[in-house]
Amino acid sequence: MAPKSPIARQPWPESASRPMVSPLQPAVVYASDSPDALDQQYAGDLAGYTYAREGHPNADVLARMVDDLEGAEGGLVTGSGMAAVTAAVMGAVAAGDHVIGGDQLYGRSLRLLHETLPAFGVATSTADATDADAIAAALRPETRLILIEIVSNPTIRVADLEGIAALARDRGILLAVDNTFTTPRSIRPFDHGADLVIHSLTKILSGHSDATLGYVAARDPALRERIEIFAVTTGLTPSPFDCWLAERGLLSFGLRYDRAEANAAALAEALAGHACVARVLYPTRADHPDHNRAVALLGPRGSHMLSFEMKGGRAAANALIAAMPELPFAPTLGDIGTTISHPATSSHRALTPEARAAIGISEGFFRVSVGCEEPGSLAPIFARGLDAAARV
Numbered sequence: 001m002a003p004k005s006p007i008a009r010q011p012w013p014e015s016a017s018r019p020m021v022s023p024l025q026p027a028v029v030y031a032s033d034s035p036d037a038l039d040q041q042y043a044g045d046l047a048g049y050t051y052a053r054e055g056h057p058n059a060d061v062l063a064r065m066v067d068d069l070e071g072a073e074g075g076l077v078t079g080s081g082m083a084a085v086t087a088a089v090m091g092a093v094a095a096g097d098h099v100i101g102g103d104q105l106y107g108r109s110l111r112l113l114h115e116t117l118p119a120f121g122v123a124t125s126t127a128d129a130t131d132a133d134a135i136a137a138a139l140r141p142e143t144r145l146i147l148i149e150i151v152s153n154p155t156i157r158v159a160d161l162e163g164i165a166a167l168a169r170d171r172g173i174l175l176a177v178d179n180t181f182t183t184p185r186s187i188r189p190f191d192h193g194a195d196l197v198i199h200s201l202t203k204i205l206s207g208h209s210d211a212t213l214g215y216v217a218a219r220d221p222a223l224r225e226r227i228e229i230f231a232v233t234t235g236l237t238p239s240p241f242d243c244w245l246a247e248r249g250l251l252s253f254g255l256r257y258d259r260a261e262a263n264a265a266a267l268a269e270a271l272a273g274h275a276c277v278a279r280v281l282y283p284t285r286a287d288h289p290d291h292n293r294a295v296a297l298l299g300p301r302g303s304h305m306l307s308f309e310m311k312g313g314r315a316a317a318n319a320l321i322a323a324m325p326e327l328p329f330a331p332t333l334g335d336i337g338t339t340i341s342h343p344a345t346s347s348h349r350a351l352t353p354e355a356r357a358a359i360g361i362s363e364g365f366f367r368v369s370v371g372c373e374e375p376g377s378l379a380p381i382f383a384r385g386l387d388a389a390a391r392v
Contacts, residue, residue: 026241098144129160151305156288
């Protein structure tokens with residue numbers, strides 16, 4: 001019996017026209033023409049792909065789109081927002097270095113600082129990012145990196161970006177900025193002195209809660225290369241399908257962001273007028289603790305995110321959510337529809353009650369990611385929920 005021939009893979013059909021939508025290419029491995037050709041690819045003399053962990057077309061298309069928004073070059077898409085944070089930090093520091101983080105960072109970023117980095121010999125501390133003097137007081141001779149969010153998650157405090165950037169520049173320290181909340185629609189951190197810019201693409205840039213991705217870009221090409229090596233070596237690979245979905249979502253990002261931002265500003269005003277609400281945190285409101293800085297940095301852009309604290313404890317919090325079944329109670333943000341989360345039981349549950357209280361997170365504290373609903377439709381829903389909480 002004649003031996004069976006290898007499976008005959010067919011060439012991609014040629015076409016005189018081209019697709020309007022990027023093709024989804026889930027290939028994990030790419031075949032090269034020869035050892036010489038493969039060698040030239042790895043040397044950078046020939047363009048092409050080898051193995052999806054080292055890069056694939058859908059990730060590169062998406063990365064270039066975010067690069068255009070951020071005014072960046074050579075950004076890298078990763079498998080999640082925390083993968084981007086991790087790649088940025090681990091690409092920038094080494095054992096013996098010291099990292100300062102804003103004390104109101106996203107909960108998992110705080111855990112990376114407090115629990116993970118020390119295991120690799122990297123010392124860490126946190127300080128109030130709304131005060132450049134507080135960051136300066138936390139500096140050590142071995143400080144290598146400062147990590148901040150322009151608007152903190154979930155407390156909506158506005159970092160002293162200009163002051164911290166000047167401090168980092170004067171001391172030769174790298175500044176990494178997580179721009180997930182504000183997005184390049186509001187501000188481009190590279191224009192304000194950042195050395196690294198980070199995104200959770202899972203959130204509003206993608207916008208549909210169906211793709212888990214991150215993005216990191218570095219100003220310095222050598223740092224960019226170290227970040228990429230770390231990401232490839234540790235397998236922080238993004239899914240081609242998720243990249244394809246995010247590209248589709250990114251095409252409508254500007255429209256979605258503007259609509260959600262307008263809805264958020266209106267909802268903030270409505271919440272502030274309810275007797276059950278103790279405070280509302282939204283950057284464009286005059287009663288925001290960082291209002292002047294927010295206006296100086298972001299102008300009229302308040303973003304799609306707000307937080308509020310209502311009176312009452314866990315029972316009132318449960319009553320609020322139960323009375324608003326049409327709004328997903330979910331630990332996410334940036335969806336096309338409004339979602340609400342409870343940081344004490346989700347993003348910041350790892351902190352002690354005392355640590356949460358120190359940054360203003362109580363049992364009555366909620367974060368709202370406002371979506372693209374019809375204007376005016378959200379206020380009655382929240383009024384119903386707050387009325388139910390007040391009865392408790």
